[in-house]
Amino acid sequence: MPHPPRRDDIAQELQMLQDAADLTPALLPGAVSSVLHPQKWTEEQVREWWDKRTKRTKEVEPLSKGTDGRNIMRWNVSRFEQMCKGDSNLAAALYQDLRNEVQRFEHYRKTGVVLKVASIAPKPGPCQKRRPSATRSKPAPTACQTQPLPKNGLQFNPATRGARQSFLETNPKPKFLTTSNLNPDKAVQKIGGGSQERKAAKVAPAPKAQHRSSSNGASGRQKPALRQAASKDVGFLGEAPKRDPLKFNDPPERRRSLVMEDISDATLHQLSTAPRVSEKVEPEKPKAMDDTAIIRRTKSARLAGDTKGKEPEEDATRQMFDKRELRKRHKDTYAQHIKSWCERRSGEESSAPEPCRVRVYVRKRPLFPHEEEADEFDVATVTGRTVIMHNCLTKADLRSLFVSHMGFQFTHAFHESVSDDEVYQRCASAAVQHVLSGNIAALFMFGQTGSGKTHTMTGLLQRASAHIFQQESKVTLTAFEIAGKVMRDLLDTSPKELKIREDKSGKTQILGLQTHDVSNAADLLRILRDAQAHRATRATQVNETSSRSHAVFRISRDAKDSKDSVATLTLVDCAGSERREDTTQHDARSRRDAAEINSTIFALKECFRVMRSSKGQPPYRESLLTRVLSDSFASDQAMVVAIGTVSPSAKDTEHSIGTLRALQQLQGTQMSFEERTDLVKPKQEVEVQAHPKTWSETEVRQWFQEACGGKAKAFAANISKGTDGKNLLRWPNQRFTQQCEGDEDLGNRLYQELRLRMRAAGGPA
């Protein structure tokens, strides 16, 4: 097990990367008249920051096109780790460096002073003395060092030449740069060790927040728990940011209008799932800038608290809703709006995208009857080469609805009623012809699990087999799957693992892979179907028989001449990409699978990106799949086709948008438009409903039968006699699950739906 990054290591890493960077003039507050929040950085500024911070190591990935400040600020430590090829120290340091930039900006915003890092460097003082050897030769902090602390808790950062120089002149050069070298707040904590230092600390008391932190222990012995801290956006080097003294008298910050989109699915899931009875839930500190931070107040606090213009419990009820539930609830309004919006926009066709080496197509699958039954509706529109996703959202008040129409353009897009024949003719026929003329071609299927990759691939294989044998009399076929780090032959039922090697010429060879000679289309198709049937599948929340491996089928034409390179058609059916949120009910293995699938897809995207830009070598060594496909990435003559599949269902909106964005990256373009429309709900639609607390037993049973699209009907009989609305309202989440015989998902949904009914009736939920 690799060690988690240590605080000292990260501090050292951070220092080194700042030294190496020589600090970007545009970003270094001391060098310019104004400071930009990293969120506002342009792509160039982000790139400049990245290149300078990482120039001392080659072991990092280049940034993908379009990565601007907004994007990079959303990265968590794991994402940095992925970019740093697993170097967790560097990743954490980069993550922290960005947060430090935010702190500098915050200081500038509040005080108007462009913070020169040098100005907060500690001055030498009379009480400076060496620390005992037990402290690992860290420079002793002085009382004077506590005085020039910036009031807002900004970190002392000796990264500028001047500051670092003066620091080193007045302090013995430390063997390792540690937290206390970098952060005088920590130095104050360490003063607690000796009596003289204690006196010194008394002379110059540290801000209150520091006292609080020092109560944790005498000498910075806290475990780093960096990841956890990082995910909570804590302060410098994993230390939770203390309340900002400057903020107390600040006017209230102007709030951005919040939308449900601001709340991550994971958080919503957490919020909508009531904690287990045994779990003690620590109340969180309200942050107020985000819905997720709003907490449930105690009854007394609610009664005594501010009710100025607010509905009682308004804040608390915000926690109860899920984007998907809200979409279903307002299904009719959204669906009607989407219809009229599309009618208004019909006939508008956008210009053709620039020709590119990678041809990218999108296919939308139909909405299934079972999805319609579950109150799902169609949120994807395809017109010509454009796919429009209608992202149906609710503002933070949970009543104001709006739709964000997002347009994505591709080489071509197929709507749900397009036949497999047309898909083949448009996407794959040219690639097959390219191979029949002696070249290589690769075709990839991308998309969310259950969006129709295997369905489309099956149709393509069928047509490709017929097409090939119109011109060829014999081909060779290999088929294998990649599941995590394991490769298996799909034409060999033994559980033998395949190995991969590079030959002298650098070509990738797969050892032990069986090759089948095939001489007619029917045989080819039969063997391909057998191979598909051998794929590793598992039921996921989205697809009963989800493919959990990447399947690779290779059809090679016989070389006419021994000098000829083998013309090969490679068809790749990627495993369904899943969001972490979609796998919440899976075991650890499923989640590991999903992480591996997603990282392979990420590597594939990177290869596409480099190949498209024709600059440098595609990083195909990053994953098994990209290694075996290195031919297609390396050859200029290779034709590469990517087909993305999307689900039209409202519940899959976020995932479909993710797929479309990823496909845009493959072709090097960006979303072509985004239009937001606020919806006004027609007055007659607002029905006044009886509050659930007034329901009789019969009404409770009736509600149970109809709730969640009738899914709980079968369990209505389990309701005990005499259960009226008042009783029902007292049921916790778990009681609903119990009522549904352990179906946690349905239990949660019933619980939420009841809260929605309470809101609709105008009462608190």
Ligand SMILES: Nc1ncnc2c1ncn2[C@@H]1O[C@H](COP(=O)(O)OP(=O)(O)OP(=O)(O)O)[C@@H](O)[C@H]1O
């Ligand atoms: N265009 C389509 N027309 C009709 N049915 C479709 C279409 N696309 C997909 N389906 C159906 O949707 C279901 C899921 O499709 P499929 O198994 O191809 O998804 P997938 O993307 O390969 O999923 P996974 O990645 O989990 O394997 C199948 O029952 C399939 O028949």
